[in-house]
Amino acid sequence: MSDKSINLTLKIWRQKNANEIGHFETHPVKDISTDMSFLEMFDLLNLHIIKAGGVPIAFDSDCREGICGMCSMTINGNPHGPDRETATCQLHMRRFSDGDTIVVEPFRAKAFPVLKDLCTDRSSLDRMIAAGGFVSVNTGSAQDGNALPVPKQDSDLAMDAAACIGCGACVAACKNASAMLFVSAKVSHLGLLPQGAVEKERRVLNMVAQMDKEKFGSCTNTGACEAACPKAIKMENIARMNRGFFSASLTRR
Amino acid sequence: MLKLDSKIPGGPLEQKWETHKFQMKLVNPANKRKYSVIVVGTGLAGASASASLAELGYEVKTFTIHDSPRRAHSIAAQGGINAAKNYTNDGDSVYRLFYDTIKGGDFRAREANVYRLAEVSNSIIDQCVAQGVPFARDYGGLLDNRSFGGSQVSRTFYARGQTGQQLLIGAYQAMMRQVGLGTIKLFNRREMLDLVTVDGAARGIITRNLVTGAIESHVADAVILATGGYGNVFFLSTNAKACNGTAVWKAYKKGAGFGNPCFTQIHPTCIPVSGHYQSKLTLMSESLRNDGRVWVPKKVGETRPPAEIPEEDRDYYLERVYPSFGNLAPRDVSSRQAKFACDAGRGVGQSKMAVYLDFKDAIKRLGKAKIEERYGNLFQMYEKITDENPYEVPMRIFPAVHYTMGGLWVDYNLMSTVPGLHVLGEANFSDHGANRLGASALMQGLADGYFVIPYTIGDYLVGNKLPKIDASHEAFRAAEAEAKARTQKLLSIKGSQTVDEMHMKLGKLMWDHVGMSRNEAGLKKALIEIPKLRDQFWQDIRIPGEGMELNQELEKAGRVADFLELGELMAHDALHRTESCGGHFREESQTEDNEAKRDDENFAYAGVWEYKGQGKAPELNKEQLVFERIHLATRSYK
Numbered sequence: 013m014s015d016k017s018i019n020l021t022l023k024i025w026r027q028k029n030a031n032e033i034g035h036f037e038t039h040p041v042k043d044i045s046t047d048m049s050f051l052e053m054f055d056l057l058n059l060h061i062i063k064a065g066g067v068p069i070a071f072d073s074d075c076r077e078g079i080c081g082m083c084s085m086t087i088n089g090n091p092h093g094p095d096r097e098t099a100t101c102q103l104h105m106r107r108f109s110d111g112d113t114i115v116v117e118p119f120r121a122k123a124f125p126v127l128k129d130l131c132t133d134r135s136s137l138d139r140m141i142a143a144g145g146f147v148s149v150n151t152g153s154a155q156d157g158n159a160l161p162v163p164k165q166d167s168d169l170a171m172d173a174a175a176c177i178g179c180g181a182c183v184a185a186c187k188n189a190s191a192m193l194f195v196s197a198k199v200s201h202l203g204l205l206p207q208g209a210v211e212k213e214r215r216v217l218n219m220v221a222q223m224d225k226e227k228f229g230s231c232t233n234t235g236a237c238e239a240a241c242p243k244a245i246k247m248e249n250i251a252r253m254n255r256g257f258f259s260a261s262l263t264r265r
Numbered sequence: 266m267l268k269l270d271s272k273i274p275g276g277p278l279e280q281k282w283e284t285h286k287f288q289m290k291l292v293n294p295a296n297k298r299k300y301s302v303i304v305v306g307t308g309l310a311g312a313s314a315s316a317s318l319a320e321l322g323y324e325v326k327t328f329t330i331h332d333s334p335r336r337a338h339s340i341a342a343q344g345g346i347n348a349a350k351n352y353t354n355d356g357d358s359v360y361r362l363f364y365d366t367i368k369g370g371d372f373r374a375r376e377a378n379v380y381r382l383a384e385v386s387n388s389i390i391d392q393c394v395a396q397g398v399p400f401a402r403d404y405g406g407l408l409d410n411r412s413f414g415g416s417q418v419s420r421t422f423y424a425r426g427q428t429g430q431q432l433l434i435g436a437y438q439a440m441m442r443q444v445g446l447g448t449i450k451l452f453n454r455r456e457m458l459d460l461v462t463v464d465g466a467a468r469g470i471i472t473r474n475l476v477t478g479a480i481e482s483h484v485a486d487a488v489i490l491a492t493g494g495y496g497n498v499f500f501l502s503t504n505a506k507a508c509n510g511t512a513v514w515k516a517y518k519k520g521a522g523f524g525n526p527c528f529t530q531i532h533p534t535c536i537p538v539s540g541h542y543q544s545k546l547t548l549m550s551e552s553l554r555n556d557g558r559v560w561v562p563k564k565v566g567e568t569r570p571p572a573e574i575p576e577e578d579r580d581y582y583l584e585r586v587y588p589s590f591g592n593l594a595p596r597d598v599s600s601r602q603a604k605f606a607c608d609a610g611r612g613v614g615q616s617k618m619a620v621y622l623d624f625k626d627a628i629k630r631l632g633k634a635k636i637e638e639r640y641g642n643l644f645q646m647y648e649k650i651t652d653e654n655p656y657e658v659p660m661r662i663f664p665a666v667h668y669t670m671g672g673l674w675v676d677y678n679l680m681s682t683v684p685g686l687h688v689l690g691e692a693n694f695s696d697h698g699a700n701r702l703g704a705s706a707l708m709q710g711l712a713d714g715y716f717v718i719p720y721t722i723g724d725y726l727v728g729n730k731l732p733k734i735d736a737s738h739e740a741f742r743a744a745e746a747e748a749k750a751r752t753q754k755l756l757s758i759k760g761s762q763t764v765d766e767m768h769m770k771l772g773k774l775m776w777d778h779v780g781m782s783r784n785e786a787g788l789k790k791a792l793i794e795i796p797k798l799r800d801q802f803w804q805d806i807r808i809p810g811e812g813m814e815l816n817q818e819l820e821k822a823g824r825v826a827d828f829l830e831l832g833e834l835m836a837h838d839a840l841h842r843t844e845s846c847g848g849h850f851r852e853e854s855q856t857e858d859n860e861a862k863r864d865d866e867n868f869a870y871a872g873v874w875e876y877k878g879q880g881k882a883p884e885l886n887k888e889q890l891v892f893e894r895i896h897l898a899t900r901s902y903k
Contacts, residue, residue: 048542052543062818074338077547081336082331141437142441160394167400174399175425201399
């Protein structure tokens with residue numbers, strides 16, 4: 013912990029609603045404690061804006077501990093900012109230097125329309141899950157949890173993929189706004205486990221079809237998604253999904 | 266007076282649920298689609314209930330305040346979920362899980378409900394495994410367990426430090442499957458502003474569309490609230506920013522009794538407060554206490570850094586005071602001991618309001634790799650917030666508000682005192698008494714949603730002839746008009762203080778007087794100060810922007826306005842309960858060694874408060890707790 017404080021210039025995207033054209037607004041901020049989180053700096057800025065009679069900046073956040081996936085800012089061109097494996101809410105001001113100018117935008121993608129300022133609509137991600145991101149098991153029809161041993165390695169790999177928080181940073185980081193990392197994480201999580209393997213062909217076909225319908229772009233394997241992911245979801249999931257998709261496409265009935 | 270009929274079935278404890286399931290009326294499969302149910306909230310309880318009811322064939326409408334149902338705060342639960350599987354062969358059983366939960370709750374929960382909770386706990390694990398929840402496994406491919414506070418067996422199932430996330434994703438996926446099938450209609454970015462009753466029964470809700478600002482009516486045959494706890498009344502808590510008490514508070518004002526509002530849980534292991542503008546507190550999972558040792562320096566005013574303090578100058582106070590449970594003493598007990606240590610001037614860190622949680626010995630014993638495997642994400646989270654490496658320097662932790670055991674009163678069927686209004690998960694008061702054990706919140710949320718409400722709601726729907734109504738009914742018109750008027754009123758004040766400023770003031774009042782330890786003078790002061798602050802709020806709040814747009818200040822203002830009323834009820838409840846029990850510590854009622862002293866003769870009941878109208882004192886009703894099986898004893902973890 014330190015007691016340092018810094019002064020910054022913020023250039024923030026303002027947009028009244030989904031239909032209006034947005035613009036950047038400049039806000040100097042002073043005496044920002046380096047122990048503050050990036051979002052706490054926004055809280056403080058909003059306090060000053062409200063006191064001065066202005067309209068505060070709308071931004072999404074909830075758990076503020078990096079797990080809910082609600083926060084979503086593109087900071088200096090990087091979704092969730094400069095740190096690896098860090099959601100915006102976990103980014104602290106000690107990462108910045110006195111006098112810095114920081115540009116803050118919403119997550120940008122055709123499938124994530126801006127609702128206001130830095131808030132976007134990411135329900136396209138939910139619709140892809142609804143298309144196939146589940147195991148079809150009704151409540152009450154499960155066998156004993158230990159009846160089906162799962163190799164630890166498979167279980168661990170499934171957990172690595174299941175750690176996705178559904179924030180959409182992968183989409184925002186991609187030049188094509190592709191959702192391949194998100195979809196492949198779900199396809200891998202469920203496909204690696206015996207419980208989910210039963211319907212893996214249907215799953216991958218349906219989720220990919222929905223992804224196209226939502227107007228996410230194509231994947232060209234640049235790896236920007238993995239670099240931006242706050243939970244270190246790996247590109248190997250994309251490779252695994254492509255393999256599954258290819259085989260499912262050939263054998264579909 | 267409220268009619269508090271707990272509807273506990275007869276017969277021996279072990280057979281109550283079985284008997285009751287047989288006695289309840291069923292809805293014919295073809296008729297289920299004729300009934301509609303509203304579910305508010307998509308955490309573990311709400312998502313599991315939505316999915317299960319839709320699978321049965323009911324027409325379900327589900328509401329979430331977030332952009333996606335997966336954001337609900339259950340996602341942040343870290344450590345694990347309890348079940349009485351006894352896979353570890355260490356003596357666990359349904360009865361032991363039941364007993365531990367009742368004892369952990371300091372004998373202030375209903376026996377029958379808790380027994381049922383323990384009974385269905387095993388099915389929850391099975392269900393989640395079948396959904397593809399990647400629980401931790403050993404090399405044989407079977408499920409792994411760890412220990413949690415308040416128990417001497419290993420019965421906690423976990424998925425790294427993200428168990429809540431994985432369970433919620435399981436329930437969310439089950440729910441989204443139904444959304445895809447068209448059996449659930451999902452409404453996101455909607456906030457419930459009121460409950461609508463027709464002829465005394467819950468028939469729908471009023472919501473605000475948080476994107477457009479539109480006030481909307483939704484009609485159904487029954488309403489389920491799964492809206493979580495109200496810990497954010499303290500401003501700083503481990504709850505997410507959007508967690509609020511508005512839904513339960515509105516239900517309370519429409520006639521639902523509020524059970525034990527003062528029972529709040531202060532979690533012993535959170536990252537301490539570091540600055541004035543801190544927006545929330547972060548929990549470090551209780552599972553850390555499996556391997557971490559809690560200590561403070563023996564000397565008051567110790568200035569050496571932790572590494573230079575030799576063993577003989579350290580006080581591992583939990584191990585000293587509670588040799589048999591040690592660092593795994595229950596949450597209320599551990600929190601209070603941390604407070605005592607800091608009050609005595611032995612706290613650590615800059616603020617002196619923290620204690621150490623040290624992994625030095627565990628790393629020496631197990632190696633850094635093992636500790637990383639168990640707690641890697643927690644250690645990383647700690648380092649991000651504090652800029653200190655917990656593999657090298659002990660963590661600094663301090664208690665913080667985490668969970669509310671209190672909530673809307675419900676009977677054995679999880680129905681409140683308003684017919685048709687069911688309450689699940691943290692939003693109800695039912696299973697944890699005066700203190701919740703670790704890894705039991707996830708268990709309760711999923712038990713309520715997967716395995717209780719699907720049975721009990723049918724009994725209500727068939728048993729009551731409800732008139733056909735739609736949103737043009739006068740009750741809906743009136744409630745909509747009221748919600749609109751309140752929004753207008755809030756926007757018209759144009760005062761000078763922001764919502765957060767007011768919320769912080771309320772939070773400080775609550776923490777100082779209705780917090781970890783309470784006394785008569787403090788509570789009486791709170792009862793004077795809270796209404797004053799509330800008046801200030803309604804005269805001086807400043808909310809920029811308009812009603813018919815995305816307006817986050819307006820959203821927060823509505824929630825804080827309700828917290829300003831709920832906080833007062835908590836103080837009333839805490840003042841009337843002159844005993845100490847679980848998380849409710851009255852300084853006037855303690856043993857010689859500062860442990861909570863219960864008063865079973867006078868307080869073995871659930872305090873259920875009834876709304877009597879604006880400006881009138883709430884009325885206390887009592888549900889006497891009858892312990893048929895368990896012998897009331899002083900809790901001892903020594």
